[in-house]
Amino acid sequence: MSECLFCRIAAKSIPAKIVHEDEGFVAFEDIHPQAPVHILLIPRRHVSSLNEASEADRGLLGDLLLAARRLAKEKGIETSGYRVVMNTMAGAGQSVFHVHLHLLGGRKFSWPPG
Ligand code: 5GP
Numbered sequence: 231m232s233e234c235l236f237c238r239i240a241a242k243s244i245p246a247k248i249v250h251e252d253e254g255f256v257a258f259e260d261i262h263p264q265a266p267v268h269i270l271l272i273p274r275r276h277v278s279s280l281n282e283a284s285e286a287d288r289g290l291l292g293d294l295l296l297a298a299r300r301l302a303k304e305k306g307i308e309t310s311g312y313r314v315v316m317n318t319m320a321g322a323g324q325s326v327f328h329v330h331l332h333l334l335g336g337r338k339f340s341w342p343p344g
């Protein structure tokens with residue numbers, strides 16, 4: 231079994247509130263939500279960060295964004311606004327090294343981010 235937290239969530243060996251899954255992706259609620267809607271989207275395939283993504287992951291990365299868009303619609307934040315974030319490396323706030331998108335919405339966000 232993988233040591234990676236998100237691989238284990240995808241394999242359901244660690245519980246999470248899964249909101250969507252298919253053959254390529256799993257989406258689940260963040261354990262420490264930073265907004266009324268805070269969902270994490272992960273590919274089932276382990277890629278540790280955007281730095282490790284290659285041309286071969288073009289489809290995977292595109293699918294991840296389109297899945298976020300579909301979930302934003304399902305969660306009713308499509309029009310009010312939402313943010314998709316991919317923290318890459320510790321300096322940007324990445325704490326789990328399995329590539330993931332944060333989908334955040336349901337409140338107003340400021341810019342620039344902290
Ligand atoms: P990062 O900081 O790497 O961009 O995002 C990792 C996210 O994973 C954080 O927002 C954190 O709250 C979330 N997280 C960490 N451990 C768990 C867990 O065991 N379950 C869930 N559902 N989320 C987690």
Ligand code: ZN
Pocket residue numbers: 232234235236237238275276277327328
């Ligand atoms: Zn992993």
